[in-house]
Amino acid sequence: MLIIGDLDYLTGYQISLLVxxxxxxxxxxxxxxxxxAILLAILSxxxxxxxxxxxxxxxxxxxxxxxxxxxxxxxxxxxxxxxHALKRTLLRSE
Numbered sequence: 001m002l003i004i005g006d007l008d009y010l011t012g013y014q015i016s017l018l019v020x021x022x023x024x025x026x027x028x029x030x031x032x033x034x035x036x037a038i039l040l041a042i043l044s045x046x047x048x049x050x051x052x053x054x055x056x057x058x059x060x061x062x063x064x065x066x067x068x069x070x071x072x073x074x075x076x077x078x079x080x081x082x083x084h085a086l087k088r089t090l091l092r093s094e
Contacts, residue, residue: 001040005047013057018048018072025076029083037084041076045069 001024008017021044029037049069 001044001047004044005051008048009051009055013052013055016048016052018044021045021048022076022079025080026083029080030087034080034084037080038077041080042073044076045072048072 001021004017004020004024007020011017021041025037025040025044028040
């Protein structure tokens, strides 16, 4: 996750690598469980926002910052739920 965060910082705030953060979150959801995956999802968003702020991402207003900081974890948590449900379904069908 830190390597992805470093790459995210190096690419700057104009190119978002937030989609790449879902890879370790997805693996955690499938192989470990939803609790760790949600923790990694929150950590991913924090690292992504931190790298963008560190790269001097300009925002016009606070509501835009709040919106961007809210949408990403919601999408990650929904993805964790889907992957965990898919794993349970596949295990039941075997």
